[in-house]
Amino acid sequence: MKCCVVTLGCQMNQSDSERIRSVIEGMGFEMVDTEEEASLIGVVACSVRQKAIDKVYSKIRKWNQWKNEKPLVTFVSGCILPADEEKFLKQFDLVFRMNELPDLPDMLHQCGVASEFSAKHPFNDLHREDERTDFWQIDPTYSSDFDAFVPIQNGCDKFCSYCAVPYTRGREVSRASEDILAEVRRLVERGVKAITLLGQNVNSYGLDKKGQEISFAQLLRKVGELGQASGKEFWVYFTSPHPRDMTRDVIEAIADYDCLAKQIHLPLQSGDEKLLRRMNRNHSIEDYLKIVDDIRELLPTATLFTDIIVGFSGETDEQFENSAKVMERVGYNMAYVAKYSPRVGARSARWEDDISPQLKSERLARLSEILKRTSKAHNDAMVGKTYRVLIERVDPRMASALSGRTEGKLPVRVVDAPAELVGTFQEVGITSASELSLTGRLA
Ligand code: SAM
Ligand code: SF4
Numbered sequence: 001m002k003c004c005v006v007t008l009g010c011q012m013n014q015s016d017s018e019r020i021r022s023v024i025e026g027m028g029f030e031m032v033d034t035e036e037e038a039s040l041i042g043v044v045a046c047s048v049r050q051k052a053i054d055k056v057y058s059k060i061r062k063w064n065q066w067k068n069e070k071p072l073v074t075f076v077s078g079c080i081l082p083a084d085e086e087k088f089l090k091q092f093d094l095v096f097r098m099n100e101l102p103d104l105p106d107m108l109h110q111c112g113v114a115s116e117f118s119a120k121h122p123f124n125d126l127h128r129e130d131e132r133t134d135f136w137q138i139d140p141t142y143s144s145d146f147d148a149f150v151p152i153q154n155g156c157d158k159f160c161s162y163c164a165v166p167y168t169r170g171r172e173v174s175r176a177s178e179d180i181l182a183e184v185r186r187l188v189e190r191g192v193k194a195i196t197l198l199g200q201n202v203n204s205y206g207l208d209k210k211g212q213e214i215s216f217a218q219l220l221r222k223v224g225e226l227g228q229a230s231g232k233e234f235w236v237y238f239t240s241p242h243p244r245d246m247t248r249d250v251i252e253a254i255a256d257y258d259c260l261a262k263q264i265h266l267p268l269q270s271g272d273e274k275l276l277r278r279m280n281r282n283h284s285i286e287d288y289l290k291i292v293d294d295i296r297e298l299l300p301t302a303t304l305f306t307d308i309i310v311g312f313s314g315e316t317d318e319q320f321e322n323s324a325k326v327m328e329r330v331g332y333n334m335a336y337v338a339k340y341s342p343r344v345g346a347r348s349a350r351w352e353d354d355i356s357p358q359l360k361s362e363r364l365a366r367l368s369e370i371l372k373r374t375s376k377a378h379n380d381a382m383v384g385k386t387y388r389v390l391i392e393r394v395d396p397r398m399a400s401a402l403s404g405r406t407e408g409k410l411p412v413r414v415v416d417a418p419a420e421l422v423g424t425f426q427e428v429g430i431t432s433a434s435e436l437s438l439t440g441r442l443a
Helices: 009-027 050-066 084-093 099-110 177-190 216-228 247-257 273-278 286-298 319-331 355-380
Strands: 002-007 040-045 073-078 147-151 194-198 235-239 263-265 303-310 334-339 386-394 404-406 411-415 425-433 437-443
Touching: 009 040, 009 073, 009 099, 009 147, 009 194, 040 050, 050 073, 050 084, 050 273, 073 099, 147 177, 177 216, 216 235, 216 247, 247 286, 273 319, 286 319, 303 319, 303 355, 319 355, 334 355, 334 411, 355 425, 386 411, 411 425
Parallel strands: 002 040, 040 073, 147 194, 194 235, 263 303, 303 334, 411 437
Antiparallel strands: 386 404, 386 425, 404 411, 425 437
């Protein structure tokens, strides 16, 4: 019995896949990387980009053709738009939401999948408290020995006008802080070197519990204390925070603990006031720049990453220029620039998608140019200095080199270094810098 799970989209989907894998392995399946080998195939879908949605449809068409040749069961989970869900129900054998994961063995039995679980499978013993969060009690099969995702929250209440997430993942729900801290503690004891706390709005963590849960800043402090007590070295990241909820106490907490990595991903989306309002982001450019100034003041070594959308419905040249200006002013180390595409169900899908594909490409290229310039300036300033680097893999393009990243998540190629260093921290002297990466040698 072999199963292949295809994961599309963001880190949250990767984290979901790790828990899906645990359940399926528990049913006696061997996990494989190639779809052709498997008798059970699933896809963890993403609805943020049209390309990702198109990919799910092309995969299921192919898999359904294979059913003429061999027995095959298919499923889909992850981020699914209500409009797609109805179509998927006709094409896949099983469509489930992540919170239904504890019932996956039963659902697969109903689809005719035999398994080593008897009528009483291990997930019947889960301490079922809240059907929205019980699935987090399932231990994930981590994809890496040294780099792990820890979900702290699911769903989103912000309803940005362009975004599918509130419709695909539902309303915001926080995972219990004691469960988060227990998972972080287990990972630290295992010697994991990088942990990313995941959510769509990590810094509104706990607000849904109305005073019954600690805040995001308090959660960070507890992780920081756990790090200090462990005596181990590791870096903790989080993604994504929302500027609206980015209070100074979050930045202060990061400043106070070594294990809280000095890297912040602060989505901008647009540098124009009017567009931000139409995007329903609920903060001003001034608010955003104040947070940037606080970060620069309290975390002077921090790197800054962002997400920006170009070609949003109605974006004028002048409004686009305002995004370019904020990019110049902030001087990001990294920016993920996306061309706007309407998502069925999201509010902006009712507005005209009036920026031509060509203009969207031109705007994206402009912002990429700015990014390359600001990132190169940061990288140039690192040459001749020594940085701690987490070695992640053998460099795919140079067998005698390794690739890793600094605490600020800047990619570094480490030349003439042995493969056994993968998964360790090393001191690396930076010898040269390019637009989006660094090169160095073991110090
Ligand atoms: N929660 C995060 C925030 O508040 O910024 C972002 C999560 S979203 C799933 C990831 C990124 O996808 C967004 O930051 C945005 O830049 C991009 N994105 C979301 N919807 C989009 C759309 N309709 N068109 C283009 N990019 C989109
Ligand atoms: Fe989408 Fe906005 Fe929620 Fe981020 S905050 S997930 S962009 S609705």
